[in-house]
Amino acid sequence: MNSNDASFLVLFLAPVREYLADDKVSEILINGPNQIYIERGGKLELTSAAFASEAQLKAAAVNIAKSVDRQLDDMHPDLDARLPDGSRVHATIPPISRCGTIISIRKFKKDMLTLAKLEGFGSVPHDGVLLLNAIVKLRKNTIVSGGTSSGKTSVLNALSGLIPEKDRILVLEDASELQLQQQHCVYFETRKPDKHGEGEFTIRDLVIASLRLRPDRLVIGEIRGGEALDLLQAMNTGHSGSMSTIHANTPIDALSRMETCAIMSGVEMPLSAIRMQVASAINCVVHTMRLPDGSRKIVRISEVMPLENSEYRMRDLMYWKTDSLAPDGTLTGHFALGEKPSFFADAGIMGIELPDYGG
Ligand SMILES: Nc1ncnc2c1ncn2[C@@H]1O[C@H](COP(=O)(O)OP(=O)(O)OP(=O)(O)O)[C@@H](O)[C@H]1O
Ligand SMILES: [Mg+2]
Structure with missing residues (x-):
């Protein structure tokens, strides 16, 4: 996998593809399948994006964990990972999280602020x-x-x-x-x-x-x-x-x-x-x-x-x-x-x- 290639992330997280691609979006906060916020221009916005089901969202989180050679399951319900493109992903699965799988993505900024x-x-x-x-x-x-x-x-x-x-x-x-x-x-x-x-x-x-x-x-x-x-x-x-x-x-x-x-x-x-x-x-x-x-x-x-x-x-x-x-x-x-x-x-x-x- 190319170190700058986040395509697998797009694959797993298709419902939020648009926000992954938008450089103005700095964070994506997924609170269960039906509630997705983004941060744009320093402000949080609720989006209309949604995953088809909790199972699909959980599968995405588990696949992200696998892609960085880590586990996300009953015994390891929490993942803190850096993806090859530099983005930071934090995921928590039920029953630790109570409203479905939670994923937060801090997108990698190509140009750090001076x-x-x-x-x-x-x-x-x-x-x-x-x-x-x-x-x-x-x-x-x-x-x-x-x-x-x-x-x-x-x-x-x-x-x-x-x-x-x-x-x-x-x-x-x-x-x-x-x-x-x-x-x-x-x-x-x-x-x-x-x-x-x-x-x-x-x-x-x-x-x-x-x-x-x-x-x-x-x-x-x-x-x-x-x-x-x-x-x-x-x-x-x-x-x-x-x-x-x-x-x-x-x-x-x-x-x-x-x-x-x-x-x-x-x-x-x-x-x-x-x-x-x-x-x-x-x-x-x-x-x-x-x-x-x-x-x-x-x-x-x-x-x-x-x-x-x-x-x-x-x-x-x-x-x-x-x-x-x-x-x-x-x-x-x-x-x-x-x-x-x-x-x-x-x-x-x-x-x-x-x-x-x-x-
Ligand atoms: N002065 C600024 N103006 C606009 N955007 C900024 C500014 N400072 C930081 N940001 C953006 O805000 C987001 C959070 O910044 P940063 O990671 O530096 O915060 P942090 O306090 O270190 O966060 P954490 O608590 O997660 O460690 C990043 O997307 C960053 O690019
Ligand atoms: Mg920090």
Whole structure:
């Protein structure tokens, strides 16, 4: 099978063929045979498409699983897979899902978004681009946070584009999505256990293994568990300028989530010590959000300050403020600069341009 050929997907999923072919559709969400949503232009739409029966839909899901050499049956009712064309498919079958077979497809974007494109969409202002450039060039460890499908991976990919060519970059992911522009990138992907439950290679295994491969910077797709502790340690010990994403509702929440994930490593460590590691390892949090009008934006760029009374403190360098939201969903608002970054002087010394913070 040609690696760019998704024709088998079209074959199994004939009822949604039109949406698979439409580049404006980014996601297809199948909730049982008779309810199919798509995401187009950042908004969810209910379609009139339907599968002939639950049996046909389930057969499609099972065939997708087979095509990537995985199982989807009573004992394995859940599939998370990346197809040869790069699309991500998640499927769940009854009785785990209660309204028939569920399939969600995140279509592979041939062109990942760049910062210039994000600026063009109004997802980040020019001042924000200057800030992000300084953050990456000054090797600040950065976490991109946000809710589901808020644009975290896209922003991580765009940020990675600012890493200088001289750095050796190791890219570690659960399911490969990132496409860096630099030549000196080495890509790794986790492996699920086989049908005997063996051979699993987790993101944590990858972080540990990668540190022996002389990375200048680590770019990790997403932090979900105990690998957080290994990443924090790497960030604190010579791999500055590393970056990742985490699912969180606010920048402060991103730090708390890192803490919770670090605890999941099972390494016995007092909470105060973990908190100190988080506060010293992570320098900046870039927060993404999908707004009610369907647009995705970088709504906050924050700097992590030293702990105060064992509590996290952050300084907002730039933020989005919504001014009004009309009943028809039209949204108005503006980006504003917050406080001056602590690295303002360092950027000046290095000749890196920053927004005009006055004074
Ligand atoms: N600023 C943007 N403007 C328009 N579309 C965007 C923007 N950012 C991301 N997208 C699109 O939104 C979808 C989700 O983006 P992305 O995968 O980056 O989100 P995510 O937060 O990483 O999602 P997940 O929670 O599933 O990991 C993709 O189709 C992507 O191309
Ligand atoms: Mg993502």
